Amino acid sequence: MTFDRAEPITFTLEEASLNRAQSWQSLIQDLMAETDTFLVASVRDGQIESEEKTDEPAITLLLIAEQKNDSLPVGIASIENGEIGMAILKAFQGAGLGKSLIASLLDWAEVVNLKEVWLDVQTDNLVAIHIYDQFNFKKMGDEVNLTLPNGRATKLQRMIKFLNKENTSL
Known part of the structure; x- marks a missing residue:
């Protein structure tokens, strides 16, 4: 499906569910074709000690x-075990959708009383870093060098x- 850029496009958010499973899978395949972002987490997780899964809420x-x-x-976009992940198709980037x-996600995290959220960002992804800075994310620890299965070297910053x-009531 192609959107007519001459016509208005509206955007909404919805929690992922099985009724959109096929289009959700297609989105992930399209995102994987556009970027190696999804490779980062799998390689990162293979190189560090696995973190213990918690019963924290996820979305x-x-x-x-x-x-x-x-x-x-x-x-x-998702939060699982406090980790934020996010990706938007290139054709829809640059319109403030990442900020939304x-x-x-941060509103939801506060409602379910998460104490903190975190992410790993590629240090050359200046647009993403700028967004995270606007939301007062702080750099923690040293940059980590990573070589992806496609051979590309990158650096991650937590x-x-x-x-x-x-807003917690007594």
């Missing part, structure tokens, strides 16, 4: 582009955000 959000009667996921996804607990 996956789909960014849905809608035009007339068509709708299609064009981005995905992060804001929604960033963390401690969440505000001011």
Whole structure:
């Protein structure tokens, strides 16, 4: 499905569910063809001691582009064990959608009382780093060198955000 750029496109967020499973899988395949971001986590996780899984709440959000009667996921964001992951198709980047996804994830994280969230960002991804800085993520630890299965060398920086607990009732 192709969107007509001359016509308005609206965007909504919805929690990932089985009713969109096929389009969700297609989105992930498209994202994997555009970027090696998904390779980063699998390589990173293979090189460090596996972290113990917790029973913390998790969520996956789909960014849905809608035009007339068509709708299609064009981005995905998640929090699992406090780790944030996010990707948006290149054709839809640069419109502030990443900020909307992060804001929604952080709102959800505060509602479910997570104490902190974190992510690993490639140090050459200046756009993403700028977004995370705007949300007060702080760099933690040293950069980590990584060689991806496709042979590309990259560096990762861990960033963390401690969440505000001011809205906790007594």
